[in-house]
Structures are given as C-alpha cells and as structure tokens.
Amino acid sequence: MSASKTGISEFGVYVHWPICAAKCPYCDFNSHVRTDFNETRWSRGIARELEAIAAMQSERPEVASIFFGGGTPSLMSGRAVGTVLETIARLWPVSKNAEITLEANPNSAEQNRFRDYHAAGVNRISIGVQALDDASLKALGRLHGADEARVAIRMAQEIFGRVNFDLIYARPDQSLEAWQAELEEALQFGTEHLSLYQLTLEPGTSFATLARQGKLILPHEDKAAAFFEATQERCERAGLPAYEVSNHARAGAESRHNLTYWRYSDYAGVGPGAHGRLSIDGKRFATVAERLPERWLDAVDKNGSSLVLTEIPRDEGAREHLLMVLRLSEGLDLGEYKARWGQAPQESQIQGLWAHGLVMQNGTRLRVTPKGRLVLNAVIAELAA
Ligand SMILES: C[S@@+](CC[C@H](N)C(=O)[O-])C[C@H]1O[C@@H](n2cnc3c(N)ncnc32)[C@H](O)[C@@H]1O
Ligand code: SF4
Structure with missing residues (x-):
C-alpha cells in the first residue's frame, strides 16, 4: 500500500492562531478580536501543547507539513513563528522539503512581515483576498482594499515560491459575469494554487442573521450551481483543476497539509479550538483543544495542554475517512x-x-x-x- 495513495504515513502539524483584527460577518472560524495579548505567553503555550502531543506518541513520525491557520496568524511576529518552528524541529524530525504554510491577511501592515516569515522558515503563503473589488470587500467587512490585496499577492510571489489565495464567490448581488471577470484576473497572477469558496451562511454569524431578516440575499441554488460549474470549467482550462471541492492547483502543487487531513492521515493540532488526529499503538484518537483563547491559555499554563483525547471507534473512523476522502478528486x-x-x-x-x-x-x-x-x-x- 503506497503512502502517497493512502497518506497514512504523512504527518502534519496544525497551529491555530485565533486572533483577528476584526470579526468578518460571514466567518464562524474560531477567531476572536483581542488587542492586548502577550505574544510570548501565547507562543510558549503553543510550544507546551506541542510537547504534550509528542509525549503521547509512541513513535516520532517525520513532519511533512506545518500549517499556521486562524484566525489571523499574520498578526504573529516572525520571531514567534520561528519559536514555534524551532519547537516542532526539536520534537520531531522535519522532512527537508516540508511544506510550511502561513495564512495571511493582505493588509499592508501584515505584508511587512512576509520577509520575516520567510526568514523563519515559512515557504508557502495563503492569502485571504476574498474579493478583488472594493465594494465587495467592504460588504464582506474586510479591512483591506483590492489594490492592497493585489500588492500582497505580488509581494508574496516574489518572496515565497509557493502562493495560494482565497476568494469567496456567489456573494450577495454578484452576477455570474462579474465573478467570471474576477476569476479571470485571479488567474492572471499565475499562482500555483487557488482556494475558491462559495459563500455559505454559517449559523450564528451576522450574515446568517441578516439573511434571516431578509436583508441579505444570496444567489438562488441553481445560480450558485452555475457559479460552481463555470469556476470548475475555467480553472481546468487554466491548468488549475480542483483537487478538492474548493481547492485548485497545478499538478504537484496541491497543499500537502490539505491532503494530509482529507486522506485521513495523522496530524497534531494545537492552539485554541484546534483538532487533531493521532494513531497511537494501533488505535486512532481525536484531539480537541479548548476553544476560548483565555481558557486555553489558563489550561496550558496550569496543565501543559488543554487537549482532550478521545478514542475513535473503528466504525466511526471508517465513516470519517469516507467523509474526508471523497471530497478529493x-x-x-x-x-x-x-x-x-x-x-x-x-x-x-x-x-x-x-x-x-x-x-x-x-x-x-x-x-x-x-x-x-x-x-x-x-x-x-x-x-x-
Ligand atoms: C481561516 S479563514 C482565513 C484566514 C484569514 N484570517 C483571512 O481571513 O484572510 C479561511 C478562509 O475561509 C473562507 N471562508 C470563511 N468563512 C467563509 C464563508 N462563510 N463562506 C465561504 N468562505 C468562507 C475565506 O475565504 C477565508 O479566507
Ligand atoms: S475570515 Fe479571517 S480575518 Fe475574518 S474573522 Fe475569519 S479568520 Fe478572522
């Protein structure tokens, strides 16, 4: 059984940084606005939770991918990112060609940190662009403009070999033609990877409330399907077919981090609300970290980790594997x-x-x-x- 097909032997590390400068009205990720956090205490907490995971494992698998997700990890300093990477390298062997990704918002303040991340060891960046026009960005509650995003993409292309950016389509009032023009511009950048998400109304978000009140109207189901089909067709023609429902890449440029969890492989997940999957002594376990940032910090300070470990029964594992892997092309x-x-x-x-x-x-x-x-x-x- 080849590892590349099953992915069982690819081990990844996911680090969740839950702070954002503002909460976007569509987003239900575990993200919180905090202005007065102590970065050193936070990165120490991440390091301790990583140590706790390594202590649970009976073997030391080689790390094939590391992903800083959020929230907004581009609010971290290059030094904090470096400290986390050094901790990982102390705990596990890290593959020479490991993929090390950081999710960044395209605000100019954050662009200034791109070089520091690269110097710390990050070799792939994923930018949350969301839209390439100012009115849509405003409606999405974003703090950056379209030109700022364009500059961020180009700068990222200069600094990192590997660049992804995210766009959200089927937005309120968006016509198919407007989306097609936007996608055309997106493809012109020539990045190896694009994440193209259809806007979904997540329960508990401001957008979901507005939709319930009839103040926000999303494209009808048939229209949304037309958006999806046009997206698939155009990206395929551009040499960026979907390897997962919303993720497009040139052959060989798929995100190893994404593949690790869609192939139902093992990954350590640390930081508030992070999930992980670990195989220990022939059994499979789910880990979940405390969701609320302050409670997470307290738990990590007191106990070295906030993680709750639960064994996944075989039937459940089989079902979960199916759920994940069938998303992949x-x-x-x-x-x-x-x-x-x-x-x-x-x-x-x-x-x-x-x-x-x-x-x-x-x-x-x-x-x-x-x-x-x-x-x-x-x-x-x-x-x-
Ligand atoms: C963890 S978030 C983004 C990282 C970064 N904080 C940012 O916003 O740029 C990952 C991506 O999920 C997508 N996303 C979040 N909520 C969504 C929603 N309700 N519908 C569609 N896509 C969504 C966005 O494209 C976002 O960039
Ligand atoms: S979309 Fe990104 S910046 Fe906005 S709240 Fe979610 S994680 Fe934070």
Whole structure:
C-alpha cells in the first residue's frame, strides 16, 4: 500500500492562531478580536501543547507539513513563528522539503512581515483576498482594499515560491459575469494554487442573521450551481483543476497539509479550538483543544495542554475517512480502504449512485462525478449508510 495513495504515513502539524483584527460577518472560524495579548505567553503555550502531543506518541513520525491557520496568524511576529518552528524541529524530525504554510491577511501592515516569515522558515503563503473589488470587500467587512490585496499577492510571489489565495464567490448581488471577470484576473497572477469558496451562511454569524431578516440575499441554488460549474470549467482550462471541492492547483502543487487531513492521515493540532488526529499503538484518537483563547491559555499554563483525547471507534473512523476522502478528486481506493477498515461501500450502494451519474468507478478507484459534487453530502451519506 503506497503512502502517497493512502497518506497514512504523512504527518502534519496544525497551529491555530485565533486572533483577528476584526470579526468578518460571514466567518464562524474560531477567531476572536483581542488587542492586548502577550505574544510570548501565547507562543510558549503553543510550544507546551506541542510537547504534550509528542509525549503521547509512541513513535516520532517525520513532519511533512506545518500549517499556521486562524484566525489571523499574520498578526504573529516572525520571531514567534520561528519559536514555534524551532519547537516542532526539536520534537520531531522535519522532512527537508516540508511544506510550511502561513495564512495571511493582505493588509499592508501584515505584508511587512512576509520577509520575516520567510526568514523563519515559512515557504508557502495563503492569502485571504476574498474579493478583488472594493465594494465587495467592504460588504464582506474586510479591512483591506483590492489594490492592497493585489500588492500582497505580488509581494508574496516574489518572496515565497509557493502562493495560494482565497476568494469567496456567489456573494450577495454578484452576477455570474462579474465573478467570471474576477476569476479571470485571479488567474492572471499565475499562482500555483487557488482556494475558491462559495459563500455559505454559517449559523450564528451576522450574515446568517441578516439573511434571516431578509436583508441579505444570496444567489438562488441553481445560480450558485452555475457559479460552481463555470469556476470548475475555467480553472481546468487554466491548468488549475480542483483537487478538492474548493481547492485548485497545478499538478504537484496541491497543499500537502490539505491532503494530509482529507486522506485521513495523522496530524497534531494545537492552539485554541484546534483538532487533531493521532494513531497511537494501533488505535486512532481525536484531539480537541479548548476553544476560548483565555481558557486555553489558563489550561496550558496550569496543565501543559488543554487537549482532550478521545478514542475513535473503528466504525466511526471508517465513516470519517469516507467523509474526508471523497471530497478529493482522486477519490478512494476501495481495496486500500477495505484493507484499512475491514469494510467498504457495498456494490449496491455504488450502483445506485452510479445510475444517477453521481459517482464513477475505474478499477478499484471510486470518485464523485462533477454532478455528484453538487450534492456531495448526500452522496457521502448514502455511501456511509
Ligand atoms: C481561516 S479563514 C482565513 C484566514 C484569514 N484570517 C483571512 O481571513 O484572510 C479561511 C478562509 O475561509 C473562507 N471562508 C470563511 N468563512 C467563509 C464563508 N462563510 N463562506 C465561504 N468562505 C468562507 C475565506 O475565504 C477565508 O479566507
Ligand atoms: S475570515 Fe479571517 S480575518 Fe475574518 S474573522 Fe475569519 S479568520 Fe478572522
């Protein structure tokens, strides 16, 4: 069984930095606005939680990817990022070509830190651009303008070999033509990776409240599907096909961090609210860190970690693996899956979905079709039933 196909041996580290300069009205990530935090105490907390994970493991897997996500990790100083990277290198062997990504907001203050991150060891940057026009950025509650974002992308391309940026489409009042023009501009930058998310209304966000009150109207389902299809078609033509529902890359430029968790491999997750998956002595565990920043800090200061460790029953693991891996265009190798879990989707389940054009099977490899992607959750629910 090849590691690249199953991903089982690729180990990643995820570091969550939960602070943001402002809360965006659409976002339900674990992000909090704080002005008076002590960065040194925070990075020490991250280091201690990493130590706690290493102490749980009976082996020291090689780290293939490190991801600073948020929140807004580009509010960290280069020094704090360096301290975390040094801690990881002290605890695990780190692959020579490890992918080290940091999520950045494109505000000018943060651009000034790009060189420091690179000097600290970051070799890939993922910029939250969201839109390439000022009115939309304002409506999305962003603190940066479109030109600022353009400068950030170009600067990132000069400094880091590998650059991704995020855009949100199917925004309120956005026409398909306007999105197509925006996507065209995005592709002109020539980055190796683009994350293109359809705007979703997350419960508890300001956007969800506005939508309930009829003050924010998203494109109708059929129109949203047209946005999605046009996006797939254009990116494919540009040589950036989707390797996951919302993630597009040139061949070989897929994010290893993303692949690690969609292939249901192991990753350590530290920092407020971070999730992790660890294999220890043949069993699989989920870890979750305390969500609230201050409570996380207290727990880490007192106990060295805020992590709660729960064993994942085999049936649950098999189901979770299916949920993750079918998001990937490469799909699932039924033979490998059966070897790992002792069970696999039944022929009758696959046939039913195939008859509706929702999945395709090539030898032992099962993939969700473009039509199936539009109803991915239902397809997965059927296969996992
Ligand atoms: C952790 S967030 C971003 C990192 C960074 N703080 C930023 O905003 O630039 C990851 C990405 O998720 C996307 N996102 C967040 N909420 C979303 C929503 N409700 N609908 C669609 N995409 C969303 C955005 O594109 C965002 O850049
Ligand atoms: S989208 Fe990014 S900047 Fe905005 S609240 Fe979420 S994590 Fe923070």
